[in-house]
Amino acid sequence: MLHLTNTLTRKKEAFTPRDPKRVTMYVCGITPQEAPHLGHGRGYVVTDVLFRLLRQMYGDGSVVYVRNYTDVDDKIIEKAAQLGVPPERVANENIATFQRCMTNLNILTPTHEPRITTSMPEITDFVQTLLNKGIAYTTAEGDVYYDLLKLPACGCGYHYGQLSGKKPEDLMMGSRVEPNPLKRNPGDFALWKAAKPGEPSWLPSWANGVAGRPGWHIECSAMALQHIGPQMDLHGGGEDLQFPHHENELAQNVGAFADLYKDANSGFARLWFHWAFITVNGTKMSKSLGNFTYLHEAIADYGPAALRYWLLQTHYRKPVDYSAEALKAAAKPAKRITKVLEFLPVGVVTPEFQASFLGALNDDLNTAKALALLNKALTNQDYANVHWGASLLGFSA
Numbered sequence: 001m002l003h004l005t006n007t008l009t010r011k012k013e014a015f016t017p018r019d020p021k022r023v024t025m026y027v028c029g030i031t032p033q034e035a036p037h038l039g040h041g042r043g044y045v046v047t048d049v050l051f052r053l054l055r056q057m058y059g060d061g062s063v064v065y066v067r068n069y070t071d072v073d074d075k076i077i078e079k080a081a082q083l084g085v086p087p088e089r090v091a092n093e094n095i096a097t098f099q100r101c102m103t104n105l106n107i108l109t110p111t112h113e114p115r116i117t118t119s120m121p122e123i124t125d126f127v128q129t130l131l132n133k134g135i136a137y138t139t140a141e142g143d144v145y146y147d148l149l150k151l152p153a154c155g156c157g158y159h160y161g162q163l164s165g166k167k168p169e170d171l172m173m174g175s176r177v178e179p180n181p182l183k184r185n186p187g188d189f190a191l192w193k194a195a196k197p198g199e200p201s202w203l204p205s206w207a208n209g210v211a212g213r214p215g216w217h218i219e220c221s222a223m224a225l226q227h228i229g230p231q232m233d234l235h236g237g238g239e240d241l242q243f244p245h246h247e248n249e250l251a252q253n254v255g256a257f258a259d260l261y262k263d264a265n266s267g268f269a270r271l272w273f274h275w276a277f278i279t280v281n282g283t284k285m286s287k288s289l290g291n292f293t294y295l296h297e298a299i300a301d302y303g304p305a306a307l308r309y310w311l312l313q314t315h316y317r318k319p320v321d322y323s324a325e326a327l328k329a330a331a332k333p334a335k336r337i338t339k340v341l342e343f344l345p346v347g348v349v350t351p352e353f354q355a356s357f358l359g360a361l362n363d364d365l366n367t368a369k370a371l372a373l374l375n376k377a378l379t380n381q382d383y384a385n386v387h388w389g390a391s392l393l394g395f396s397a
């Protein structure tokens, strides 16, 4: 049985889907203001292995995986203004680069890949629901905020700050929150923002004629509802998304569906998982520090199999340290695997190998152990086992 670390409870838990015929997973996608970096590669390789494992367990057609594109955002608008091109061109070009990288890395295409620009009725409906319930409020300027003091009591036991492990009082009125005279409480967050002239904008019925665009968090609640429903099995993302993004997404869903969320097992997501960063000499890889590597460049320099091998050597909840030496070292075993896949017949996997390999992945996705088993099978020339294990880790279709 699959066990995963649930961010919400901070425990490794047995995973049982709500419906084994329709196992559902939502993973936050990219904001395409620029080409994806190595950290994106890590997150979506990890999720790919989880997707493959779920398909192996429940059947290919029984797993619904949704990964979105935040294709309207301040950063995209800013970038477009710098380049003097329309924002949708910036978004489309970077989404195209991202999709090429995903294909090169042999990452399976999710069941649904919604964009904000194609999910706008669902997004405005979600805002409307929160307004109707009195949990959200509009300002004279045309913004809509979530009123944290109106978060309903929920049978799921949720309180604000629970997911990210922060104290609600710090989040709601503490010094960490930027004061904004338009908000009722300092911690209230935007569901909708009035648009400035020239920005992409929409005009929902409740907006009193002021055009605007959605806040970041509401998009994922709405796209998850559109393609999965109010309740899902697995929700994932990078660890930097725990706060504010996922905390606020969860608060939105509890706001809209508290009546439905009767207990801890019937809340928004049964299990929340988060992967760690890529580091360089122990420091987080980030554009501002200049220690940044684009995903397409790393794929070109080292090859997709070496990149996948290097990423899967480290447990997803621990940082992966990037260096050219580490990637070159990963290239050798990766090449041994791809040669078997290319030149040797598939054959029949042995039940013992299958059991131990699944045992490793079922233990909170222990991909390092799975790779060690794959290497042992290579050494023993158990090529049928190599084929089977390599496919589950995504080295082949």
Ligand SMILES: [Zn+2]
Pocket (backbone or CB within 6 Å): 027, 028, 029, 220, 245
């Ligand atoms: Zn999201």
